[in-house]
Amino acid sequence: MTTGRQTIISAIVNPSRHITIQKIFPALSALHFASLSVVFRMMFFISSLALFSAEHSEGERLFALKVKPLFAEKCIACHGSDPEKVKGGFNMLSRASTLKGGESYGEDVLIPRKGEESILFQLTTRVIEDYEMPPKEADKLSQQQSLWIRDWINAGAPWPDEASITVIQNQFAEGVKAPTSGGLDDEWTNRRYSPEHLWSYRPLTVKSPPEGVHPVDWFIDQKLKTAGLSPAPEARSRELARRLSYGLTGLPPEPKSVQQLSRNQKNGSTQAVLEYARQLMQSNHYGEHFGRQWLDVVRYADSAGFANDYSRPNAWRYRDYVIRAFNEDKPYDHFVREQIAGDEIDAADPEKLIATGFLRMGPWEQTGMSVFKITRQQWLDDVTDSVGQTFLGQPLQCAKCHDHKFDPIPTRDYYRMMAVFSTTQFADRDAPFLETENREGFNTSQEWTKAKIQAYQRQHKELQNQVNQNRQQETGDAKVGDNGLDPGDEASLARMNKNISRHQWELEKVLPIAFSVHTGKTIERNNVSSRIRPPKDPWAKGYIKKDTILTGGNVFAESEPVAPGALSVAAFLGKMKPSKFPESRGKRRKALADWITNPQNPLTARVMVNRVWSWHFGRGIAGNPNNFGATGSLPSHPALLDFLADWFLKHDRSVKKLNELILSSSAYRRSTRHPSPERMVSKDPKGQLYAAFTPRRLTAEELRDSMLSASGELNRRVGGIPCRPDLNQEVAIQPRQIMGGTASVYEPDPLPSLRNRRSVYAEKLRGLRDPFLETFNQPGPDKSCELRATSTVAPQALTLFNAAEIHDRALAFAARLLREKKNPEAIIRRAFSLALGRSPLPDEVDICLTHWKDATSEEKEKLYAKPDFPTEIQRTVMAEKTGQPYDFIEIMPAYKNYIPDLQPAQTNARTRGLAQVCLVLFNLNEFAYLD
């Protein structure tokens, strides 16, 4: 090691230079001052111990209760637990080995009775750059933890044997143990937790509010009162109308609903809000909006991602299943059971097969270049973690390689849970269409796909002929490309073949197939590039995976066998009746679904009511809807959360009823403006007491849908095959590489009615994101998104102000206004009402009218050409075999019968002038933000 390092350390250790060191490292000297108070605390700690035990010394107790567990949590992973990988040769498993030191430091690591001088202590204080221990900032010890180590060393660094440690721990340890299926070692198994972090595994504690008080407000107001903070007044009715309409349907309120709510509110706000909420929940747009939020959590997409980004032609039926489930208010337990085990519950019911699409939502592919065992394991890991996050609020990935660092989730539970899925196999199963499924647009879609395939086939034939004619025998032992052909042509043939097979798979979009699973043996697959048909006998061919813990998460490192199971800590602490998971050919997933939906399960209902709450308030009662473990933020109102969970269980697990309960509270109806914001900040610095409602920006989808709604272009049909809206043209034609060539160009649907559907129906390709939606924080579909983020960046302004698609909306909006009203002032009033849900103030009318007039006179000077949509495009790629550019022509059949949205050439100057006002309205803060 470097000599510089030695010098620094010896400087610290050498007492004669102590003063200087304190100057260099003020933090260290701060510790000295702090130590006085610690001495007092230690005295208290020790004297309280002394009441109980005289057998063990203070140092021994300190070691057993504090230092040993600290070593286990922070040090042993690198310094002992894996004998093959002891970092720096420093092993902390025993006193002797610790005293010995390692490669970098010798006996000065631990000098009994000289805590201050022992390097073991010094490094934990993190005063020397680059020599901090533990190395990760996130793992750093608190000052108190460092001082435990120092004080233990000062006490002679005693290291009692395991038996004594157990005796001491049983007698004195703070915190509680959490019963589990057992960790990889006893240290972990006997670990203690601060009781508050185990809240989510314990049974619900239900307090009943008094009669006549709204339960939500009873819990919320108690905390406000304690904080000495009075709530904001009720929001204005037009604010409430927007809040409710977007909150339940993701769309702006109808102007007449705003008026109605305002009228009804005079006879009682609660009732008025409830009535409006019920009305909104009866609309199918409710399911679209709530479904979209669920799809964020499960990472819905219409393609598989990675190298090929193949279409998942039947995934849309799962998307519609989710929308239907919310619209029909499917009891939540059914919703959960169907997604996890629909096929095992009733394979004859198409709906239940479709529901299991959930299990396959993550990105996944198997190419000729992947190793099946690895990609299969990738899915097993994915589904285990996904079930954990989605239904149990427990990210399980953390327990894949080792017992969970913070939560009582042993790695054994991870593999028990994974074992539930070892007989789950991908299957695209026959599932007749339901009457409720939207089958519109099938023909148009098939026509386009077939035209695309035919165009490729035609080009392929021509090129193949040319290649056959030109091909010469290669000379030499190894091919060097002297076959007389343009290697780009050869690559182009491969590209066409690839796109033909991609589009052929897409043809299955309109077939009654469910993107689903079946239970059976695992069949190794070399390359998945078409429908996976379930075998006739699922138990004939293939193998049943041995269920074991995989050491370090490595698929090739099988170790201890495990049996299917679930989260042991939730079962034990939640006092659930023991349940039996079948092995071998049994219905393992059904058992897991039973376990998750068991009313005794402490997590399931809490997780869902917290999600619903977060969808209304913009944050959960527990701050991380996907993470109820110790690293998630603790619930701000635990009693409220438990009350709601219990209420949910007692009210048919109906999300609609839960919505009614939440929306009828005063807390939901509060204004975003608190009369005394300073007081609110000082009394509620974390902003979690609900004294005022938290404003929010519209989501990406809501922004697009709202513009389509205002312009009158929105096709409100529910469900169906994915639609292809107009994308930014440059992104649409942007070549993107897939295995074996370049993917087909993105072509929008030919008709406005097909394109201008709600954003939840827009085809979601993992390899080609809609830049508009992406820039407004639509999450990528690779990771679960528990709640949308909102950031403000300049590209949002660029797209909302400049994009052709937004100018199209503004023009259509203007045309609609001119169709509906004649009087200019009435037109402006109508514009405000449709876009903002309110009437304009007189001066707002004035400046908008002036703006319109000026813009119109400018527009009079302009001539617009009719847009031209070419039906083919020249594209350039770098050819693999030459390293040089290669041009080719791609046919775009969608533009053959393409009807654009309203274009400037089709309108007069007055419309175009008004469109400038409309564009500004779409860009307003008031448009984008809800009060």
Added chain:
Amino acid sequence: MKDTRIITQPNRREFLYGLGAGLGSVAFTSMLEGLDSPTGTPHHRTRAKRCIFLMMEGGPSHIDTFDPKPELTKRHLQEFSRSGEMESAMSSGKRYFVKSPFEFIKAGQNGSDICCQWTHLKDCVDDMCFFRGAQVESVNHPTACFHVNTGNRFGGDPAIGAWMTYGLGSLNQNLPGFVVLPRASYPQGGPANWSNGFLPAQFQGTPFRAKGSPILDLNPPAGVSQQRQRTNLDLLGKLNQKHLEQRSARSELEARMESYELAFRMQSEVPEVLDLKGENQRTLEMYGIGQANTDSFGRKCLLARRLVEKGVRFVQAYAGNWDSHDYIERAHGNLIHSVDRPIAALLKDLKNRGLLDETLVFFCGEFGRTPDNGIRGGGKSYGRDHNAKAMAMWFAGGGTKGGHTIGATDEIGAEAVENVHHIRDIHVTLLHLLGLNDNKLTYYHAGRFKQLSQFGGQVIQEIIG
């Protein structure tokens, strides 16, 4: 131990971002200066202040660029076999050793190995530190690209450039801190290769597109004049101001108003950076601009220099496609020619301007290539397959050890055997060179403090000068 303060930090930071932006000026990439570490200040002093990442997409062959294997000449077309659990379709069937079609020379003061095709870059080897010890985990393009770019094979995590701008902030408020210069065709896996992942959106890589508008929607559709745009912005400002008056405590609204003004300024700033007219003819020639084979990457390299000069923190320029399973002599030959002159010009230009010392230039692909190949299209194809166990990689400037070759592969170039490092150590080293400590540059997400290296890694000291 749980420290809830730390855990709620990211939310708080996002809030403060809005606040800071409202008070000062909102940035394309926020600086967040004066707020909690890690954003805004380096963890330790270093020479490198910015980074140019030359991403050689497709997996350039180390054997045919910087790592000569004379042994392969001896074994050319002899049969080769491979087995083991990682065996996939790519390594099945009859396989043959393949020699490099290129001669190698010793260049520079220390006699660094370099293939003779690099007729310009050979003059720069004294500033380059070749590293032969790097390995990745995947032999598939998208997973390996994700791995090299984001540290996570399966994508969805922040790219290195996002981490660096998150850690160091941007030096120019009117330009993005992390710029990507992609090829006309996007790589497999697409924009996830320059994603902000779970970091706030302002750290996302902004592609300056090779064709069309450099930044999407930088300008309004045809027919909308700048004057019209200004007038629209003024109306927007007036109406927003009224709305704001009743909501004075809402800094995010003010920030959003600022973002429109910034967008307007960018409309002139971005074309200015892209406009190469100000560069003299000698410079253009040096980069190979105007010559068919080198024009495309030459522009990217010159643009990279201009961007870092303007304060962009991280520029990633793509070249390729290096996926030469066949006809490697022609394919690699052409590709080397297309990047050789531009890269040499970039290194020399940075050096002449005194920028090389503070600019880390990093060259790599997503993996290397095999010493052997199989049968394709009926014959023994003279090319190479994917190899995760060895790859081509070098560093220049930014405090790295020029003129040295670190690590080694075995005698046939199948596997790194000396100074072997997983890609995560490369990531840790890149961060380190920029003054960032991977163990401190963390972000709390989904129950865990995430970091670029995923689990922590080791600085490769030998690379540092």
